[in-house]
Structure formats: C-alpha cells, structure tokens
Amino acid sequence: MSDKTLDVRRLMTGRDGQLYVTGANRRQIFLAEVDSFQAQISFSNADFQPVGSYLGYAVPVSYTVTLTFSEAVIRDDVVLKPIYDALSSGIAPTFEFCGRFKNADGQYNRQVFRDCVPDGSVDLMNLAPGEIVKRQWSFRVNSAPQLQEYITT
Secondary structure (H helix, E strand, O other), X not given: OOOOOOOHHHOOOHHHEEEXXXXXXXXXXXXXXEEEEEEEEEEEEEEEOOOOOOOOEEEEEEEEEEEXXXXXXXXXXXXXXXXXXXXXXXXXXXXXXXXXXXXXXXXEEEEEEEEEEEOOOOOOXXXXXXXXXXXXXXXXXXXXXXXXXXXXX
C-alpha cells in the first residue's frame, strides 16, 4: 500500500481542457466557444451460457464511440457550413476532432477522434429571449480513437 497522499493541487477541472476540429489544410482550430464536451466509448457484449454452467459469460461483440459538445454560437464556418454544403451535394461530411487537457505539471492527455459523422438531432437554431444561443452536437466516431499523449505520475 502506498503511503502517498492525494495532492489536490494536481486535480484537473474542465478549465484545463480544450476541443479542436481539423479544418482546411489540416489546420487544427481551437473551438473556444465550446463550453462542454464529452467523448464516450460503449461496449456491447453477447451473452453466452454453456450447457451445464450456472455462470453466463459476456462475449465482446462491438464498441461505439460518441463525441458530444455544446457550443455558444459565434461562428458557423467550422462545423455548420460543411454540413449545409453536404446537404446540397448529397455527400455526408466527416470531421476530425482532438480533445486535450493539461495537468499542473504541464503534461497533456490528447485524444484524436477521426471520421466523425453527425448523429441524431442538431440544433440549427434554438433561441430563447435572455439566453445565450447554443447548439448541441453529437457525432459517431467511425475510427478507433487514438491516445496520442497521456499523463503519468
């Protein structure tokens, strides 16, 4: 058992994170207007119970990765316009996102999500008096996520 204690100065909060989208010319664009984002992996298993066994087993079948975020609307050129362009061309757009956060020691956790396609409903316009105009986004990630940098102790 370790005798080290938790140093709360090393804990990270949401202000330590950033989300980027890869734009034209493979340039990463910081999405400063994003106030929250989340990447999740969901595993699916098939149940298998052999004859004579009381124990049922989980057999890994597949996984899916989703990326969701909320943005205050200050520009449309980075995500919304490519979607509108795709609607008229009939070709679904794909996006590449990079999420990262930094700890107090300056180390980064950086994860890349490629081949992201819009999934579900998108707020094209969602207005209410006195409220900040925001859009909710949801993407399915059609490539295995990549952990490009990670934090060590």
